[in-house]
Amino acid sequence: MxxxxxxxxxxxxxxxxxxxxxxxxxxxxxxxxxxxxxxxxxxxxxxxxxxSSVPKELAYEPENQLVAYQPALGGMEGKPARWSGVISAVHNKADQSVIEVVYLPLKSNGVPEQTEQSPGRFLAIMKGFVDPTLYAKGRSLTVLGTLGQPVDSQIGEHKYRFSVLNVTGSKLWPPVKEVEVRYMDPYFYDPFYDPFWPRRPLRR
The missing domain is CATH 1.20.5 (Single alpha-helices involved in coiled-coils or other helix-helix interfaces)
Incomplete structure (x- = not known):
């Protein structure tokens, strides 16, 4: 076996x-x-x-057509844009409200970045009346709309040309504590301007 x-x-x-x-x-x-x-x-x-999840009131397709923020932006009337920042002032008119905003860069979800510097300001034009208590100074805001013609005005005694956005949608966010603004004067060029020279922050 x-x-x-x-x-x-x-x-x-x-x-x-x-x-x-x-x-x-x-x-x-x-x-x-x-x-x-x-x-x-x-x-x-x-x-x-x-x-990519932005609030529905800020949604726009296709997003690659949205115009990026620039100080004193002209020649782009009617183009779509989505900008954000911190409210500096609110001016209520008879049929509209003008919100002055210190621009801050957008995150992908529509929230303003918590930075300490800004390239400038813009005016957000809203139809009707907005309550200054809600749209208070220091409140973070993101707006969607179409570009209008730049507006010449002043910040204190400083002449300033504002980019303008006619608002079709908006979103309020928690306030930002402090923002440093480096103004770009569209009427004056200083060859000796040093962007790294320290400047006083804007406090609210």
């Missing part, structure tokens, strides 16, 4: 045991890879959704 163990073979002559083990390992690895890919795709979807 033979002492060799009985080993079942398939038609090709190879033992069934190692082949079955190999097939089992391949199936297990395949399931593991599929789960990993599913988790990665899900995480990316959540991340992209969080990054």
């Amino acid at each position: 033979s002492l060799l163990p009985l080993i079942s073979c398939n038609k090709s002559g190879w033992p069934d045991g190692p082949r079955r083990q190999q097939e089992s390992d391949m199936m297990r690895n395949s399931r593991s890879d599929m789960m990993k890919r599913t988790m990665v795709v899900g995480a990316l979807a959540l991340l992209l959704g969080a990054c």
Whole structure:
């Protein structure tokens, strides 16, 4: 009687045991890879959704047509824009309200960045009356609208040309404590201007 163990073979002559083990390992690895890919795709979807989720009143498509902020921006009347910043003043007129805003850069979700510097200001024109108590000085604001013609005015005794945005949608945010404003005078160029020279911050 033979002492060799009985080993079942398939038609090709190879033992069934190692082949079955190999097939089992391949199936297990395949399931593991599929789960990993599913988790990665899900995480990316959540991340992209969080990054692009702006309030509905600020939504605009396609976003690549939105005009970026520039001081004294002219020649772009009627173009769409979405800007944000900190309210500096509110002027209520007979049929509209003019909100003076210290510009701050936008995050991808529409919230103003908490920076300590600003390239300038703009005027947000809203139809009707807005309550200065709600749109108070220091309140963060993001507005969506179309560009109007720049307006020449003053900040204190300083002549200033404001970019203008006719508002179609807006969102108020928690206030920002302090913003430093470096004004760009559209009527004057100083070749000796040093952008890194310290300036006093604007306090409210």
